């Protein structure tokens with residue numbers, strides 16, 4: 034079995050192969066698995082003729098962006114998809130609606146590809162499932178020891194306190210965030226607090242898909258007459274995409290993202306990714322022989338060297354070199370150095 038970087042994580046066994054979260058839209062002969070609907074993971078949907086697999090939720094999400102999930106098959110948690118000698122089993126990754134990790138089994142060993150994942154339970158998601166594997170391909174978005182998120186309940190309480198303060202000053206508490214994932218967490222949080230939520234159309238679009246899967250979210254699209262009335266009365270929060278620029282000085286803006294930890298301006302570190310301690314705990318639970326880091330830019334290296342030093346497990350960025358594993362290697366892989 035071979036793991037290589039080919040604009041995505043490529044796993045091959047003899048003549049069979051799959052590519053996970055391909056980043057390009059140019060045709061290739063391979064079979065693609067897509068972990069979730071965020072743009073940086075779902076480019077393979079642009080390749081019409083390619084064979085693709087993802088959750089049904091992810092297919093609905095990318096369809097709403099105008100992509101065509103042709104030649105795509107929906108997969109569910111626990112199902113087994115067979116590609117020649119390779120078997121792929123999806124598991125929950127806890128990141129956003131429909132997000133999956135993929136366990137890829139070959140006769141020579143098992144790989145777990147996390148995609149983006151979260152180890153904490155949130156209002157909308159269950160935590161990612163650790164799976165024992167020979168090779169763990171680990172998302173490194175927050176792969177530096179400085180990323181330690183406070184408890185989600187604490188962040189939520191702080192957001193509500195801030196919103197009340199802003200409303201008392203007669204202004205509009207505005208949360209800039211990812212329309213898929215964090216936005217629905219915010220809606221859910223404020224639904225529990227009794228404060229009404231008005232949404233930007235891009236947040237509305239994603240929230241409707243959550244509702245179609247049985248999520249109970251209450252929000253008012255900014256274009257609706259109810260929203261207009263709420264906005265006249267005051268006392269509401271506004272949820273908008275990250276690139277939203279306030280046209281009205283009445284908006285008081287806060288960023289909601291794990292990156293808020295690094296930023297000087299008002300922000301809240303509510304995240305749909307694992308923080309650093311979460312990443313390390315997940316590695317320990319999966320008990321891999323090798324950890325290949327990805328999706329973290331410069332943190333790929335930071336996280337890998339920490340894993341080598343502290344957990345004594347061989348680790349390096351997946352982009353660095355191809356990783357091979359033969360049946361005879363497996364015993365050796367399992368031995369920590």
Ligand SMILES: [Zn+2]
Pocket residue numbers: 069071128149
């Ligand atoms: Zn994501």
Ligand SMILES: [Zn+2]
Pocket residue numbers: 071073074149328
């Ligand atoms: Zn991502």
